[in-house]
Amino acid sequence: MKHQFSRNELAIGQQGLDLLKQQTVVILGVGGVGSFAAEALARTNIGHIILIDKDDVDITNVNRQLHALTTTVGQSKVSLMEERIKLINPDCKVTPLHMFYTEETYEEIFDNYDIDYFVDASDTIMYKVHLMKECLDRGIKVISSMGAANKTDPTRFTISDISKTHTDPMAKIIRQKLKKLGIRKGIPVVFSDESPIVIREDVKD
Known part of the structure; x- marks a missing residue:
């Protein structure tokens, strides 16, 4: 049926x-x-x-x-x-x-x-890092989305370990914070290797 x-x-x-x-x-x-x-x-x-x-x-x-x-x-x-x-x-x-x-x-x-x-x-970011560590400590699988703001090419997104991310300002900060906690790898993330576009200054928020 x-x-x-x-x-x-x-x-x-x-x-x-x-x-x-x-x-x-x-x-x-x-x-x-x-x-x-x-x-x-x-x-x-x-x-x-x-x-x-x-x-x-x-x-x-x-x-x-x-x-x-x-x-x-x-x-x-x-x-x-x-x-x-x-x-x-x-x-x-x-x-x-x-x-x-x-x-x-x-x-x-x-x-x-x-x-x-x-x-x-x-x-x-602060709570993304907290969640990642908590999931690792508890043995719970986790996947995290990185920054997508001001990125326009959907073909540039990929799934990778946090240690292999690049061209992503949010991922860079997260890597630094995780490193201070003794975590360098082991967390899958979705990120884009596209450089963010420049925001138009003539458009009001």
Whole structure:
């Protein structure tokens, strides 16, 4: 019988679908990167998706965020994404956490959920580094998005170890901070080797 994951089943089989259904994935930051990551995971039969973001949709999000529409401005990003995921896969358990990841809140996340994978789509360097170390210490798989601001060529993005990143100002700072913690490699990241374009000065923010 056909179902919403029939095409996935052709590639990975029923055993693969069952394995994905047993996984719990956390997405930190449900914005330009995280919203699309959340939907992609929902469309692969992930069993439990935890969404972390305290922000509401802003009008400036409409150009790049999946849940951002002129009709959703002012609404919670995690709540909107939860609703969208449920429309894709009603059987997926979705836990929306309307909060920020900080040194004061991280234990609430790690201690209350049995996490298989962490998708770091946040943009605060201090907490990205904190999350990376915490995942390494706890043996939890993590992948982190680096800087994409003012980059326009999607073909330049790649997945690599943090130690092999270059031409990315955010990744450079993160490497330096990780080095101080004794971490030089072992964290997969998504980054672009494109140099950022110069921002137009004649456009008002």
